Amino acid sequence: MAELLHVEGVSVSVDNVAIVRDASIEVSRGEIAVLMGPNGSGKSTLLKAIAGLPGYRIVSGRIIYYGNDITHLEPWNRARMGIALAFQNPPKIYLKVGNIIDRLSKTYGSTDLVNDVVKELGLSQLINRDLYSGFSGGEIKRVELALTILMKPKLALLDEPDSGVDVDSIKRIAMYINRLAENNVGVLIVTHTGYILRYIENLGRGYVMIDGRIVYSAPSYEVVKKIMVSGYGEFNKMGGMS
Amino acid sequence: MSITISMAELLKKALNKASSMGVEVTRQGSLILNEQTAFKLVSKLLEELGVIYIGIKEAVKEYPDLVEKYGLKKVRIDLREVDNGIFIYVPKNTKLIDPVYNCFVLASKGFVQRVYNLIVVDDGGEAIGVTGCLSLVHEAIHSSHEEAYVGMGSKYYKIMIHNWLPKVVVSAIKRVTLMSEANYYDYYINSTSLDRMNFITEVFHEGERSLSRVDQVVIGSEESKLRYITTTYLSASNSSTEIVSRVLGVDESYIETKSSIIAVKPGVKGHVECRGLLISDRAAIVTVPVLKSSISDSTLTHEASIGRIKRDEVEYLMARGFSEDEAVSLIIRGFLETGLDKVPEKMKPIISTTLDRLSSAKM
Protein backbone atom coordinates (compact mmCIF):
# COMPACT_ATOMS: atom_id res chain seq x y z
CA MET A 1 0.00 0.00 0.00
CA ALA A 2 1.20 3.46 -0.86
CA GLU A 3 2.18 5.56 2.10
CA LEU A 4 -0.09 8.54 2.72
CA LEU A 5 0.77 9.88 6.15
CA HIS A 6 3.95 9.54 8.08
CA VAL A 7 4.15 11.07 11.51
CA GLU A 8 7.86 10.99 12.30
CA GLY A 9 8.87 11.30 15.94
CA VAL A 10 6.46 14.14 16.60
CA SER A 11 6.26 15.93 19.93
CA VAL A 12 3.38 18.31 20.55
CA SER A 13 3.09 21.01 23.17
CA VAL A 14 -0.05 22.79 24.25
CA ASP A 15 0.46 26.00 26.22
CA ASN A 16 4.10 25.00 26.59
CA VAL A 17 3.15 21.69 28.20
CA ALA A 18 4.53 18.66 26.39
CA ILE A 19 1.54 16.41 25.67
CA VAL A 20 2.64 14.12 22.84
CA ARG A 21 6.21 12.85 22.85
CA ASP A 22 8.14 11.39 19.97
CA ALA A 23 5.15 9.74 18.34
CA SER A 24 5.47 7.91 15.04
CA ILE A 25 2.50 6.68 13.05
CA GLU A 26 1.96 5.62 9.46
CA VAL A 27 -1.21 5.42 7.44
CA SER A 28 -1.38 4.21 3.87
CA ARG A 29 -3.97 4.92 1.22
CA GLY A 30 -7.03 2.79 1.75
CA GLU A 31 -5.83 1.68 5.18
CA ILE A 32 -7.93 1.93 8.31
CA ALA A 33 -5.41 2.45 11.08
CA VAL A 34 -6.36 2.64 14.72
CA LEU A 35 -4.96 4.67 17.58
CA MET A 36 -6.04 3.52 21.01
CA GLY A 37 -5.20 4.65 24.50
CA PRO A 38 -6.80 5.66 27.77
CA ASN A 39 -8.43 9.03 28.33
CA GLY A 40 -5.98 11.86 28.55
CA SER A 41 -3.16 9.97 26.84
CA GLY A 42 -2.84 12.55 24.04
CA LYS A 43 -4.73 10.97 21.13
CA SER A 44 -6.85 14.00 20.32
CA THR A 45 -3.84 16.24 20.69
CA LEU A 46 -1.96 14.23 18.09
CA LEU A 47 -4.89 14.34 15.63
CA LYS A 48 -5.24 18.10 16.06
CA ALA A 49 -1.54 18.52 15.47
CA ILE A 50 -1.80 16.50 12.26
CA ALA A 51 -4.69 18.73 11.19
CA GLY A 52 -2.50 21.72 12.04
CA LEU A 53 -4.68 23.45 14.60
CA PRO A 54 -2.97 26.53 16.01
CA GLY A 55 -2.09 26.02 19.64
CA TYR A 56 -0.97 22.45 19.02
CA ARG A 57 2.67 23.23 18.50
CA ILE A 58 4.88 20.62 16.93
CA VAL A 59 8.14 21.10 18.81
CA SER A 60 10.05 18.31 17.12
CA GLY A 61 9.60 15.69 14.44
CA ARG A 62 7.87 16.01 11.08
CA ILE A 63 4.58 15.24 9.44
CA ILE A 64 4.92 13.86 5.94
CA TYR A 65 1.83 13.72 3.75
CA TYR A 66 2.06 12.40 0.22
CA GLY A 67 5.81 12.68 0.56
CA ASN A 68 5.68 16.39 1.46
CA ASP A 69 6.61 17.93 4.75
CA ILE A 70 3.46 19.66 5.97
CA THR A 71 4.62 20.21 9.55
CA HIS A 72 4.27 23.97 9.29
CA LEU A 73 1.40 24.29 6.86
CA GLU A 74 -1.75 26.25 7.82
CA PRO A 75 -4.72 24.10 8.84
CA TRP A 76 -6.91 25.29 5.93
CA ASN A 77 -4.21 24.34 3.46
CA ARG A 78 -4.03 20.87 4.95
CA ALA A 79 -7.79 20.59 4.77
CA ARG A 80 -7.80 21.64 1.12
CA MET A 81 -5.09 19.05 0.48
CA GLY A 82 -7.38 16.34 1.77
CA ILE A 83 -6.80 16.09 5.51
CA ALA A 84 -10.12 16.10 7.33
CA LEU A 85 -10.57 15.83 11.08
CA ALA A 86 -13.82 14.70 12.68
CA PHE A 87 -13.64 16.30 16.12
CA GLN A 88 -14.25 14.45 19.34
CA ASN A 89 -15.77 17.52 20.98
CA PRO A 90 -16.54 20.14 18.33
CA PRO A 91 -17.49 23.61 19.60
CA LYS A 92 -20.98 25.06 19.47
CA ILE A 93 -21.23 27.60 16.70
CA TYR A 94 -24.03 29.89 15.54
CA LEU A 95 -24.02 28.20 12.19
CA LYS A 96 -26.78 26.02 10.82
CA VAL A 97 -25.91 22.45 9.93
CA GLY A 98 -27.52 23.08 6.55
CA ASN A 99 -25.34 26.13 5.93
CA ILE A 100 -22.06 24.42 6.69
CA ILE A 101 -23.08 21.44 4.55
CA ASP A 102 -23.83 23.85 1.76
CA ARG A 103 -20.55 25.71 2.11
CA LEU A 104 -18.42 22.57 2.37
CA SER A 105 -20.08 20.75 -0.51
CA LYS A 106 -19.57 23.78 -2.76
CA THR A 107 -15.99 24.27 -1.62
CA TYR A 108 -15.03 20.64 -2.12
CA GLY A 109 -17.25 19.84 -5.09
CA SER A 110 -19.24 17.26 -3.23
CA THR A 111 -22.79 18.51 -3.78
CA ASP A 112 -23.66 15.17 -5.37
CA LEU A 113 -22.93 13.43 -2.04
CA VAL A 114 -25.16 15.64 0.11
CA ASN A 115 -28.47 13.84 -0.30
CA ASP A 116 -27.02 10.44 0.41
CA VAL A 117 -25.05 11.57 3.45
CA VAL A 118 -28.00 13.51 4.90
CA LYS A 119 -30.29 10.53 4.44
CA GLU A 120 -27.95 7.74 5.52
CA LEU A 121 -26.66 9.56 8.55
CA GLY A 122 -30.14 10.76 9.50
CA LEU A 123 -29.42 14.48 9.44
CA SER A 124 -32.65 15.88 8.02
CA GLN A 125 -33.97 16.85 11.47
CA LEU A 126 -30.73 18.63 12.24
CA ILE A 127 -30.41 20.78 9.11
CA ASN A 128 -31.98 23.88 10.64
CA ARG A 129 -30.21 23.62 13.96
CA ASP A 130 -27.11 25.49 14.99
CA LEU A 131 -24.00 23.34 15.06
CA TYR A 132 -23.90 21.12 18.10
CA SER A 133 -26.09 23.23 20.33
CA GLY A 134 -28.10 20.74 22.37
CA PHE A 135 -26.98 17.79 20.23
CA SER A 136 -26.80 14.30 21.65
CA GLY A 137 -23.48 12.47 21.51
CA GLY A 138 -24.66 10.40 18.57
CA GLU A 139 -25.89 13.45 16.65
CA ILE A 140 -22.52 15.12 17.05
CA LYS A 141 -20.72 12.08 15.69
CA ARG A 142 -23.04 11.70 12.72
CA VAL A 143 -22.73 15.36 11.72
CA GLU A 144 -18.95 15.35 12.18
CA LEU A 145 -18.62 12.30 9.97
CA ALA A 146 -20.91 13.84 7.36
CA LEU A 147 -18.87 17.04 7.23
CA THR A 148 -15.68 15.02 6.98
CA ILE A 149 -17.07 13.02 4.06
CA LEU A 150 -18.21 16.19 2.28
CA MET A 151 -14.61 17.43 2.36
CA LYS A 152 -13.76 14.51 0.06
CA PRO A 153 -10.71 13.66 2.17
CA LYS A 154 -7.71 11.60 1.24
CA LEU A 155 -6.89 11.23 4.91
CA ALA A 156 -9.74 11.07 7.43
CA LEU A 157 -8.85 11.54 11.08
CA LEU A 158 -11.79 10.31 13.13
CA ASP A 159 -11.63 11.18 16.81
CA GLU A 160 -13.78 8.79 18.84
CA PRO A 161 -16.43 8.33 16.16
CA ASP A 162 -18.19 5.76 18.36
CA SER A 163 -18.49 7.47 21.72
CA GLY A 164 -22.06 8.07 22.85
CA VAL A 165 -23.50 6.53 19.70
CA ASP A 166 -26.26 3.92 19.66
CA VAL A 167 -25.63 0.58 17.94
CA ASP A 168 -27.66 1.42 14.89
CA SER A 169 -25.74 4.63 14.22
CA ILE A 170 -22.41 2.91 14.88
CA LYS A 171 -23.14 0.45 12.10
CA ARG A 172 -23.92 3.28 9.75
CA ILE A 173 -20.85 5.22 10.73
CA ALA A 174 -18.76 2.08 10.24
CA MET A 175 -20.31 1.54 6.83
CA TYR A 176 -19.12 4.98 5.75
CA ILE A 177 -15.66 4.34 7.17
CA ASN A 178 -15.47 1.10 5.21
CA ARG A 179 -16.59 2.93 2.13
CA LEU A 180 -13.94 5.62 2.57
CA ALA A 181 -11.24 2.95 2.68
CA GLU A 182 -12.69 1.23 -0.39
CA ASN A 183 -12.26 4.55 -2.15
CA ASN A 184 -8.62 4.57 -1.20
CA VAL A 185 -8.95 7.10 1.59
CA GLY A 186 -6.55 6.56 4.47
CA VAL A 187 -8.41 6.54 7.79
CA LEU A 188 -7.03 6.97 11.27
CA ILE A 189 -9.58 6.08 13.91
CA VAL A 190 -9.01 7.15 17.48
CA THR A 191 -11.01 5.14 19.97
CA HIS A 192 -10.48 4.38 23.60
CA THR A 193 -13.18 1.71 23.74
CA GLY A 194 -12.51 0.02 20.41
CA TYR A 195 -16.24 -0.47 20.19
CA ILE A 196 -16.64 0.44 16.52
CA LEU A 197 -13.84 -1.79 15.30
CA ARG A 198 -15.99 -4.93 15.18
CA TYR A 199 -17.85 -3.35 12.26
CA ILE A 200 -14.75 -2.37 10.33
CA GLU A 201 -13.94 -4.70 7.49
CA ASN A 202 -10.21 -4.35 6.93
CA LEU A 203 -8.31 -3.15 9.90
CA GLY A 204 -4.79 -1.93 9.26
CA ARG A 205 -2.11 -1.02 11.73
CA GLY A 206 -2.85 -0.36 15.35
CA TYR A 207 -1.11 1.95 17.80
CA VAL A 208 -1.40 2.37 21.53
CA MET A 209 -0.66 5.70 23.15
CA ILE A 210 0.00 6.05 26.84
CA ASP A 211 1.04 9.31 28.43
CA GLY A 212 1.76 10.93 25.09
CA ARG A 213 3.94 8.11 23.78
CA ILE A 214 3.25 5.37 21.28
CA VAL A 215 4.09 2.36 23.41
CA TYR A 216 2.92 -0.43 21.17
CA SER A 217 2.17 -0.97 17.53
CA ALA A 218 0.93 -4.10 15.81
CA PRO A 219 -1.88 -5.11 13.46
CA SER A 220 -5.04 -3.54 14.89
CA TYR A 221 -6.70 -6.80 15.80
CA GLU A 222 -3.67 -7.71 17.96
CA VAL A 223 -3.93 -4.37 19.70
CA VAL A 224 -7.64 -4.78 20.28
CA LYS A 225 -7.17 -8.32 21.56
CA LYS A 226 -4.54 -7.22 24.05
CA ILE A 227 -6.72 -4.41 25.34
CA MET A 228 -9.78 -6.64 25.56
CA VAL A 229 -7.84 -9.13 27.64
CA SER A 230 -5.95 -6.92 30.03
CA GLY A 231 -6.99 -3.32 29.48
CA TYR A 232 -4.37 -0.60 29.29
CA GLY A 233 -2.59 -1.76 32.45
CA GLU A 234 -0.11 -3.90 30.56
CA PHE A 235 0.89 -0.97 28.35
CA ASN A 236 1.32 1.32 31.32
CA LYS A 237 4.25 -0.81 32.36
CA MET A 238 5.64 -0.74 28.85
CA GLY A 239 5.25 3.04 28.78
CA GLY A 240 7.15 3.22 32.02
CA MET A 241 9.98 1.19 30.57
CA SER A 242 10.57 3.16 27.43
CA MET B 1 -29.92 73.64 -16.52
CA SER B 2 -27.23 72.36 -14.21
CA ILE B 3 -29.77 71.85 -11.45
CA THR B 4 -31.85 69.34 -13.36
CA ILE B 5 -28.74 67.52 -14.50
CA SER B 6 -27.55 67.15 -10.97
CA MET B 7 -31.04 66.00 -9.93
CA ALA B 8 -30.91 63.35 -12.62
CA GLU B 9 -27.48 62.33 -11.47
CA LEU B 10 -28.57 62.16 -7.85
CA LEU B 11 -31.53 60.05 -8.82
CA LYS B 12 -29.33 57.71 -10.79
CA LYS B 13 -26.98 57.38 -7.86
CA ALA B 14 -29.86 56.79 -5.47
CA LEU B 15 -31.48 54.18 -7.70
CA ASN B 16 -28.18 52.36 -8.05
CA LYS B 17 -27.58 52.33 -4.35
CA ALA B 18 -31.14 51.20 -3.66
CA SER B 19 -30.78 48.42 -6.17
CA SER B 20 -27.51 47.27 -4.61
CA MET B 21 -29.42 46.96 -1.34
CA GLY B 22 -32.05 44.78 -2.99
CA VAL B 23 -34.58 47.60 -3.01
CA GLU B 24 -35.67 47.34 -6.64
CA VAL B 25 -37.89 50.38 -6.88
CA THR B 26 -37.59 50.30 -10.66
CA ARG B 27 -39.51 47.04 -10.69
CA GLN B 28 -42.43 48.48 -8.81
CA GLY B 29 -42.22 51.30 -6.39
CA SER B 30 -41.13 54.80 -5.64
CA LEU B 31 -38.13 56.74 -4.52
CA ILE B 32 -38.34 59.85 -2.42
CA LEU B 33 -35.32 62.10 -2.68
CA ASN B 34 -35.30 64.57 0.21
CA GLU B 35 -38.89 65.82 0.02
CA GLN B 36 -39.62 64.94 -3.60
CA THR B 37 -41.00 61.84 -5.20
CA ALA B 38 -38.21 61.52 -7.75
CA PHE B 39 -39.21 58.19 -9.19
CA LYS B 40 -42.39 56.18 -9.31
CA LEU B 41 -43.52 53.12 -11.19
CA VAL B 42 -46.67 51.23 -10.40
CA SER B 43 -47.64 48.27 -12.53
CA LYS B 44 -50.89 48.16 -14.48
CA LEU B 45 -51.77 45.06 -12.52
CA LEU B 46 -51.79 46.95 -9.25
CA GLU B 47 -54.10 49.57 -10.69
CA GLU B 48 -56.40 46.91 -12.07
CA LEU B 49 -56.56 45.28 -8.68
CA GLY B 50 -57.60 48.57 -7.16
CA VAL B 51 -54.41 48.96 -5.18
CA ILE B 52 -53.64 52.54 -4.26
CA TYR B 53 -49.99 53.50 -4.14
CA ILE B 54 -49.50 57.24 -3.95
CA GLY B 55 -47.79 59.96 -1.96
CA ILE B 56 -49.32 60.66 1.43
CA LYS B 57 -50.02 64.29 0.55
CA GLU B 58 -52.02 63.30 -2.54
CA ALA B 59 -53.79 60.63 -0.50
CA VAL B 60 -55.05 63.26 1.91
CA LYS B 61 -56.66 65.05 -1.04
CA GLU B 62 -57.75 62.09 -3.15
CA TYR B 63 -58.72 59.53 -0.50
CA PRO B 64 -59.62 61.57 2.56
CA ASP B 65 -62.01 58.86 3.83
CA LEU B 66 -59.34 56.15 3.84
CA VAL B 67 -56.74 58.40 5.39
CA GLU B 68 -59.27 59.49 7.97
CA LYS B 69 -60.33 55.90 8.72
CA TYR B 70 -56.88 54.38 9.11
CA GLY B 71 -54.41 57.20 9.47
CA LEU B 72 -53.07 58.98 12.51
CA LYS B 73 -54.61 56.47 14.88
CA LYS B 74 -51.50 55.45 16.78
CA VAL B 75 -49.25 58.22 15.64
CA ARG B 76 -49.78 61.84 16.63
CA ILE B 77 -48.30 64.22 14.14
CA ASP B 78 -49.39 67.14 12.07
CA LEU B 79 -49.45 66.12 8.41
CA ARG B 80 -48.64 69.68 7.42
CA GLU B 81 -45.25 69.20 9.01
CA VAL B 82 -44.50 66.16 6.91
CA ASP B 83 -42.43 66.43 3.72
CA ASN B 84 -43.54 63.28 2.01
CA GLY B 85 -44.40 59.65 2.55
CA ILE B 86 -46.31 56.86 0.94
CA PHE B 87 -49.84 55.65 1.16
CA ILE B 88 -50.54 52.08 0.17
CA TYR B 89 -53.99 50.57 0.24
CA VAL B 90 -54.52 46.94 -0.63
CA PRO B 91 -58.25 46.25 -1.03
CA LYS B 92 -60.12 43.39 0.60
CA ASN B 93 -59.16 39.89 -0.50
CA THR B 94 -56.48 41.21 -2.81
CA LYS B 95 -53.27 39.27 -2.71
CA LEU B 96 -50.15 40.90 -4.08
CA ILE B 97 -47.52 38.42 -5.09
CA ASP B 98 -44.71 40.76 -6.05
CA PRO B 99 -43.13 43.04 -3.49
CA VAL B 100 -43.92 46.74 -3.53
CA TYR B 101 -40.72 48.73 -3.05
CA ASN B 102 -40.09 52.18 -1.78
CA CYS B 103 -37.00 54.09 -0.87
CA PHE B 104 -36.20 57.20 1.11
CA VAL B 105 -33.05 59.05 0.24
CA LEU B 106 -31.24 61.82 2.04
CA ALA B 107 -29.58 63.76 -0.73
CA SER B 108 -28.42 67.09 0.62
CA LYS B 109 -26.30 68.03 3.54
CA GLY B 110 -28.26 69.26 6.53
CA PHE B 111 -31.60 68.19 5.13
CA VAL B 112 -34.25 67.08 7.60
CA GLN B 113 -36.53 64.57 5.94
CA ARG B 114 -39.86 64.19 7.69
CA VAL B 115 -41.87 61.21 6.60
CA TYR B 116 -45.26 59.74 7.30
CA ASN B 117 -46.27 56.43 5.73
CA LEU B 118 -49.60 54.72 5.94
CA ILE B 119 -50.06 51.15 4.82
CA VAL B 120 -53.40 49.41 4.86
CA VAL B 121 -53.86 45.78 3.96
CA ASP B 122 -57.59 45.38 4.14
CA ASP B 123 -59.36 42.19 5.26
CA GLY B 124 -58.16 39.06 3.51
CA GLY B 125 -55.44 40.93 1.64
CA GLU B 126 -51.78 40.12 1.29
CA ALA B 127 -48.77 42.31 0.59
CA ILE B 128 -45.00 42.32 0.71
CA GLY B 129 -43.39 45.70 1.26
CA VAL B 130 -39.71 46.38 0.90
CA THR B 131 -38.45 49.71 2.18
CA GLY B 132 -34.95 51.01 1.83
CA CYS B 133 -33.61 54.06 3.58
CA LEU B 134 -30.31 55.46 2.48
CA SER B 135 -28.19 58.51 2.50
CA LEU B 136 -26.01 60.07 -0.16
CA VAL B 137 -24.69 62.68 2.24
CA HIS B 138 -22.98 62.56 5.58
CA GLU B 139 -24.92 65.10 7.60
CA ALA B 140 -28.68 64.85 7.46
CA ILE B 141 -31.67 63.76 9.47
CA HIS B 142 -34.40 61.26 8.69
CA SER B 143 -37.45 61.34 10.88
CA SER B 144 -40.19 58.92 10.05
CA HIS B 145 -43.56 57.87 11.34
CA GLU B 146 -45.27 54.86 9.94
CA GLU B 147 -48.57 53.21 10.60
CA ALA B 148 -49.72 49.91 9.23
CA TYR B 149 -53.13 48.36 9.51
CA VAL B 150 -53.39 44.66 8.84
CA GLY B 151 -57.03 43.64 8.51
CA MET B 152 -58.84 40.45 9.41
CA GLY B 153 -57.06 37.42 8.03
CA SER B 154 -54.61 39.62 6.13
CA LYS B 155 -50.91 39.09 5.72
CA TYR B 156 -48.35 41.82 5.62
CA TYR B 157 -44.67 41.12 5.23
CA LYS B 158 -42.29 43.96 5.56
CA ILE B 159 -38.58 44.18 4.95
CA MET B 160 -36.74 47.33 5.88
CA ILE B 161 -33.13 47.87 5.01
CA HIS B 162 -31.25 50.82 6.44
CA ASN B 163 -28.08 52.01 4.77
CA TRP B 164 -26.90 55.30 6.23
CA LEU B 165 -23.68 57.23 6.47
CA PRO B 166 -21.76 58.52 9.47
CA LYS B 167 -23.22 61.67 11.03
CA VAL B 168 -26.72 60.87 9.86
CA VAL B 169 -29.32 60.97 12.60
CA VAL B 170 -32.43 58.82 12.38
CA SER B 171 -35.58 58.73 14.40
CA ALA B 172 -38.21 56.23 13.37
CA ILE B 173 -41.51 55.23 14.86
CA LYS B 174 -43.53 52.37 13.46
CA ARG B 175 -46.86 51.28 14.83
CA VAL B 176 -48.76 48.30 13.50
CA THR B 177 -52.32 47.27 14.24
CA LEU B 178 -53.36 43.68 13.73
CA MET B 179 -56.98 42.57 13.43
CA SER B 180 -58.13 39.02 14.05
CA GLU B 181 -56.09 36.32 12.39
CA ALA B 182 -53.86 38.90 10.82
CA ASN B 183 -50.29 37.89 10.20
CA TYR B 184 -47.46 40.39 10.35
CA TYR B 185 -43.81 39.67 9.69
CA ASP B 186 -41.31 42.46 10.04
CA TYR B 187 -37.70 41.99 9.02
CA TYR B 188 -35.25 44.80 9.61
CA ILE B 189 -31.57 45.15 8.83
CA ASN B 190 -29.28 48.03 9.58
CA SER B 191 -25.86 47.53 8.16
CA THR B 192 -24.05 50.83 8.23
CA SER B 193 -22.71 53.29 10.68
CA LEU B 194 -24.50 56.50 11.45
CA ASP B 195 -24.41 59.00 14.24
CA ARG B 196 -27.50 58.10 16.14
CA MET B 197 -30.57 55.97 15.71
CA ASN B 198 -33.69 55.82 17.76
CA PHE B 199 -36.16 53.28 16.46
CA ILE B 200 -39.47 52.48 18.09
CA THR B 201 -41.57 49.59 16.85
CA GLU B 202 -44.91 48.79 18.40
CA VAL B 203 -47.27 46.04 17.38
CA PHE B 204 -50.83 46.06 18.66
CA HIS B 205 -52.63 42.75 18.54
CA GLU B 206 -56.19 43.98 18.55
CA GLY B 207 -57.75 40.94 16.92
CA GLU B 208 -57.82 37.42 18.25
CA ARG B 209 -55.43 34.79 16.96
CA SER B 210 -53.28 37.39 15.25
CA LEU B 211 -49.63 36.59 14.74
CA SER B 212 -46.60 38.78 14.58
CA ARG B 213 -42.90 38.36 14.29
CA VAL B 214 -40.30 41.11 14.38
CA ASP B 215 -36.75 40.27 13.34
CA GLN B 216 -34.06 42.86 13.83
CA VAL B 217 -30.56 42.45 12.51
CA VAL B 218 -28.42 45.33 13.64
CA ILE B 219 -24.79 45.90 12.91
CA GLY B 220 -23.29 48.75 14.81
CA SER B 221 -20.04 50.08 13.47
CA GLU B 222 -17.70 53.02 13.93
CA GLU B 223 -19.15 55.33 16.55
CA SER B 224 -22.82 54.61 15.96
CA LYS B 225 -25.19 54.90 18.86
CA LEU B 226 -28.21 52.81 18.09
CA ARG B 227 -31.30 52.22 20.14
CA TYR B 228 -34.17 49.92 19.23
CA ILE B 229 -37.24 49.76 21.38
CA THR B 230 -39.73 47.14 20.34
CA THR B 231 -42.98 46.34 22.08
CA THR B 232 -45.78 43.97 21.21
CA TYR B 233 -49.08 44.24 22.98
CA LEU B 234 -50.97 40.97 23.07
CA SER B 235 -54.29 42.66 23.68
CA ALA B 236 -56.49 40.02 22.07
CA SER B 237 -56.86 36.43 23.16
CA ASN B 238 -54.84 33.68 21.53
CA SER B 239 -52.59 36.11 19.74
CA SER B 240 -48.90 35.39 19.59
CA THR B 241 -45.67 37.16 18.87
CA GLU B 242 -41.96 36.66 18.54
CA ILE B 243 -39.27 39.31 18.73
CA VAL B 244 -35.90 38.15 17.48
CA SER B 245 -32.81 40.32 17.44
CA ARG B 246 -29.23 39.86 16.36
CA VAL B 247 -26.86 42.61 17.28
CA LEU B 248 -23.30 42.75 16.11
CA GLY B 249 -21.00 45.19 17.88
CA VAL B 250 -18.15 46.40 15.71
CA ASP B 251 -15.63 49.21 16.25
CA GLU B 252 -16.77 51.67 18.91
CA SER B 253 -20.48 51.24 18.44
CA TYR B 254 -23.02 51.25 21.23
CA ILE B 255 -26.22 49.33 20.59
CA GLU B 256 -29.18 49.02 22.85
CA THR B 257 -32.18 46.81 22.22
CA LYS B 258 -35.17 46.63 24.47
CA SER B 259 -37.74 44.08 23.40
CA SER B 260 -40.94 43.81 25.37
CA ILE B 261 -44.02 41.68 25.22
CA ILE B 262 -47.06 42.73 27.17
CA ALA B 263 -49.68 40.04 27.69
CA VAL B 264 -53.14 41.37 28.35
CA LYS B 265 -55.58 38.66 27.26
CA PRO B 266 -55.69 34.92 27.96
CA GLY B 267 -54.21 32.25 25.73
CA VAL B 268 -51.48 34.47 24.35
CA LYS B 269 -47.94 33.42 23.58
CA GLY B 270 -44.77 35.40 23.20
CA HIS B 271 -41.09 34.82 22.87
CA VAL B 272 -38.17 37.24 22.90
CA GLU B 273 -34.81 36.11 21.62
CA CYS B 274 -31.94 38.61 21.75
CA ARG B 275 -28.44 37.66 20.80
CA GLY B 276 -25.47 39.95 20.77
CA LEU B 277 -22.04 39.32 19.37
CA LEU B 278 -19.14 41.63 20.10
CA ILE B 279 -16.32 41.61 17.64
CA SER B 280 -14.53 44.58 19.08
CA ASP B 281 -13.32 45.33 22.58
CA ARG B 282 -14.54 48.89 22.30
CA ALA B 283 -18.10 48.11 21.22
CA ALA B 284 -20.91 47.70 23.72
CA ILE B 285 -24.24 45.97 23.55
CA VAL B 286 -27.06 46.38 26.01
CA THR B 287 -29.96 44.03 25.57
CA VAL B 288 -33.10 44.10 27.66
CA PRO B 289 -35.87 41.57 27.21
CA VAL B 290 -39.05 42.46 29.07
CA LEU B 291 -42.02 40.20 29.66
CA LYS B 292 -45.07 41.59 31.34
CA SER B 293 -48.21 39.67 32.10
CA SER B 294 -51.22 40.35 34.25
CA ILE B 295 -52.92 37.05 33.52
CA SER B 296 -52.05 33.47 34.36
CA ASP B 297 -53.07 31.93 31.06
CA SER B 298 -50.19 33.18 28.96
CA THR B 299 -46.86 31.77 27.89
CA LEU B 300 -44.07 34.29 27.71
CA THR B 301 -40.46 33.24 27.35
CA HIS B 302 -37.18 34.89 26.61
CA GLU B 303 -33.63 34.05 25.76
CA ALA B 304 -30.82 36.58 25.77
CA SER B 305 -27.11 36.30 25.32
CA ILE B 306 -24.13 38.43 24.50
CA GLY B 307 -20.87 36.81 23.53
CA ARG B 308 -17.73 36.92 21.50
CA ILE B 309 -16.43 34.70 18.77
CA LYS B 310 -14.42 32.02 20.48
CA ARG B 311 -11.03 30.89 19.37
CA ASP B 312 -12.07 27.23 19.16
CA GLU B 313 -14.96 28.07 16.81
CA VAL B 314 -12.60 29.76 14.39
CA GLU B 315 -10.06 26.96 14.63
CA TYR B 316 -12.72 24.37 14.06
CA LEU B 317 -13.65 26.01 10.77
CA MET B 318 -10.00 26.43 9.85
CA ALA B 319 -9.66 22.66 10.10
CA ARG B 320 -12.56 22.45 7.67
CA GLY B 321 -10.59 24.40 5.10
CA PHE B 322 -11.46 28.03 5.79
CA SER B 323 -8.95 30.77 6.37
CA GLU B 324 -9.26 32.74 9.56
CA ASP B 325 -11.15 35.58 7.85
CA GLU B 326 -13.47 33.18 6.08
CA ALA B 327 -14.12 31.38 9.34
CA VAL B 328 -15.00 34.61 11.13
CA SER B 329 -17.34 35.74 8.39
CA LEU B 330 -19.03 32.33 8.33
CA ILE B 331 -19.63 32.63 12.05
CA ILE B 332 -20.97 36.16 11.68
CA ARG B 333 -23.18 35.07 8.81
CA GLY B 334 -24.51 32.22 10.91
CA PHE B 335 -25.04 34.52 13.86
CA LEU B 336 -27.01 37.08 11.85
CA GLU B 337 -29.38 34.46 10.51
CA THR B 338 -32.70 34.58 12.31
CA GLY B 339 -34.21 31.62 10.48
CA LEU B 340 -36.00 32.32 7.26
CA ASP B 341 -38.42 29.42 7.41
CA LYS B 342 -41.41 31.73 7.88
CA VAL B 343 -40.35 34.31 5.32
CA PRO B 344 -42.07 34.27 1.90
CA GLU B 345 -39.89 32.89 -0.89
CA LYS B 346 -39.73 36.29 -2.60
CA MET B 347 -38.12 37.86 0.43
CA LYS B 348 -35.47 35.24 1.00
CA PRO B 349 -33.02 36.21 -1.74
CA ILE B 350 -33.11 39.88 -0.69
CA ILE B 351 -32.34 38.96 2.89
CA SER B 352 -29.74 36.33 2.06
CA THR B 353 -27.76 38.54 -0.28
CA THR B 354 -27.79 41.37 2.21
CA LEU B 355 -26.55 39.08 4.97
CA ASP B 356 -23.85 37.61 2.72
CA ARG B 357 -22.63 41.05 1.82
CA LEU B 358 -22.62 42.23 5.41
CA SER B 359 -20.87 39.25 6.91
CA SER B 360 -18.00 39.44 4.47
CA ALA B 361 -17.76 43.24 4.55
CA LYS B 362 -17.63 43.42 8.32
CA MET B 363 -14.33 41.60 8.37
Ligand SMILES: Nc1ncnc2c1ncn2[C@@H]1O[C@H](COP(=O)(O)OP(=O)(O)O)[C@@H](O)[C@H]1O
Ligand atom coordinates in the same frame (compact mmCIF):
# COMPACT_ATOMS: atom_id res chain seq x y z
N1 LIG C 1 -5.77 23.10 25.60
C1 LIG C 1 -5.11 22.35 26.51
N2 LIG C 1 -4.37 22.94 27.45
C2 LIG C 1 -3.69 22.20 28.38
N3 LIG C 1 -3.76 20.88 28.42
C3 LIG C 1 -4.49 20.24 27.51
C4 LIG C 1 -5.20 20.93 26.50
N4 LIG C 1 -5.83 20.03 25.73
C5 LIG C 1 -5.52 18.84 26.25
N5 LIG C 1 -4.72 18.96 27.30
C6 LIG C 1 -4.18 17.86 28.13
O1 LIG C 1 -3.48 17.00 27.29
C7 LIG C 1 -3.67 15.68 27.69
C8 LIG C 1 -4.10 14.86 26.52
O2 LIG C 1 -5.42 15.25 26.14
P1 LIG C 1 -6.12 14.62 24.88
O3 LIG C 1 -5.23 14.72 23.73
O4 LIG C 1 -7.45 15.23 24.78
O5 LIG C 1 -6.26 13.10 25.34
P2 LIG C 1 -7.15 11.94 24.74
O6 LIG C 1 -7.71 12.38 23.46
O7 LIG C 1 -6.20 10.80 24.59
O8 LIG C 1 -8.18 11.63 25.78
C9 LIG C 1 -4.64 15.68 28.85
O9 LIG C 1 -3.93 15.58 30.06
C10 LIG C 1 -5.29 17.04 28.73
O10 LIG C 1 -5.68 17.50 29.99
Ligand SMILES: [Mg+2]
Ligand atom coordinates in the same frame (compact mmCIF):
# COMPACT_ATOMS: atom_id res chain seq x y z
MG1 LIG D 1 -9.66 12.54 22.95
